[in-house]
Amino acid sequence: MLEVRDVHLSFGGIKALQGVSFAAKPGEITGVIGPNGAGKTSLFNAISGFYQPDRGQVFFGGNDISHLSPDRRAEMGIARTFQNIALFRGMTVLDNIKLGGHTRLRTGLWSALSYFGPARREELELRREIEEKVIDFLEIDHIRKYPITILPYGLQKRVELGRALAMQPRVLLLDEPVAGMNREETADMARFILDVQEQFGITVLLVEHDMHMVMDICSHIVVLNFGQQIASGTPAEVSGDPGVIEAYLGAAA
Ligand SMILES: Nc1ncnc2c1ncn2[C@@H]1O[C@H](COP(=O)(O)OP(=O)(O)OP(=O)(O)O)[C@@H](O)[C@H]1O
Numbered sequence: 001m002l003e004v005r006d007v008h009l010s011f012g013g014i015k016a017l018q019g020v021s022f023a024a025k026p027g028e029i030t031g032v033i034g035p036n037g038a039g040k041t042s043l044f045n046a047i048s049g050f051y052q053p054d055r056g057q058v059f060f061g062g063n064d065i066s067h068l069s070p071d072r073r074a075e076m077g078i079a080r081t082f083q084n085i086a087l088f089r090g091m092t093v094l095d096n097i098k099l100g101g102h103t104r105l106r107t108g109l110w111s112a113l114s115y116f117g118p119a120r121r122e123e124l125e126l127r128r129e130i131e132e133k134v135i136d137f138l139e140i141d142h143i144r145k146y147p148i149t150i151l152p153y154g155l156q157k158r159v160e161l162g163r164a165l166a167m168q169p170r171v172l173l174l175d176e177p178v179a180g181m182n183r184e185e186t187a188d189m190a191r192f193i194l195d196v197q198e199q200f201g202i203t204v205l206l207v208e209h210d211m212h213m214v215m216d217i218c219s220h221i222v223v224l225n226f227g228q229q230i231a232s233g234t235p236a237e238v239s240g241d242p243g244v245i246e247a248y249l250g251a252a253a
Helices: 040-048 070-076 093-105 109-113 117-137 153-165 183-200 211-217 235-239 242-252
Strands: 002-011 014-024 029-033 055-060 078-080 171-175 203-207 220-225 228-233
Touching (some): 002 040, 014 220, 040 070, 040 078, 040 171, 040 203, 070 078, 078 153, 093 117, 183 211, 220 235, 220 242, 228 235
Parallel strands (some): 014 228, 029 203, 029 220, 078 171
Antiparallel strands (some): 002 055
16 A cells, blocks of 8 residues: 655755665554654655655555655545644634545546536535545534634644545554643544544554554554664564664663
8 A cells, every 4th residue: 555665865964764664554553653853754754745755765556656746645645644733723623624625636537527517516515525524523513613723732633633534545644643632632532543444444654652552553563763664563573672672762761
């Protein structure tokens, strides 16, 4: 489904990624972990097209997408959320979710047909159905008209997930979805991520520092340290890996 092959990325002298290779299994949740500065966000940016790797490729559905723009990758079905919430703060919950649907449907067949009234109406109807499905799924009906600014942090993160889901993604990249959340918000978000995978069969790639959550919900984990992939395997395999323990203890020391 989604594969990175030997991806290298540097910023001046800093080697953010040094030969990272792995495949996210279709319909499963893959976690990417590693100490601060390990290269996790850089990896997400390389996958979603915000950064161009110096070397290596990104494959999606068997096609090399390394040279496609972020927009094009989003249209193909790669959606993401950001470490710092990237919602339109002055707008309502519903309007933010509508923007997700707009990204996915604005090109291709729909835009070609949308000169014509009936197709335009069908497009709007389809979008509305998707929006309602997402709002219902994330249990945010009661806040749909609220501006983002007045929502507690946990709900803002949930709306951001909603905007990504409205894109009807095939792959969802979540950058620290529970960072800054309290225990209850974290448990809610973990449940929604599991449901995304179970109910919609969406492939999820997740960067997260909350180790309990990663171990609980991921079927496969990739570990980065100083841009290098130091381990990859099931939660049990990576948590018992001496190199991983060393990287975390070293970072904590
Ligand atoms: N735009 C940039 N310009 C220069 N250096 C960058 C840039 N983005 C990342 N880096 C550097 O690349 C390295 C990897 O950073 P990255 O943000 O990918 O790590 P991370 O694992 O996501 O860290 P964190 O867990 O703290 O978010 C770091 O040394 C960082 O300073």
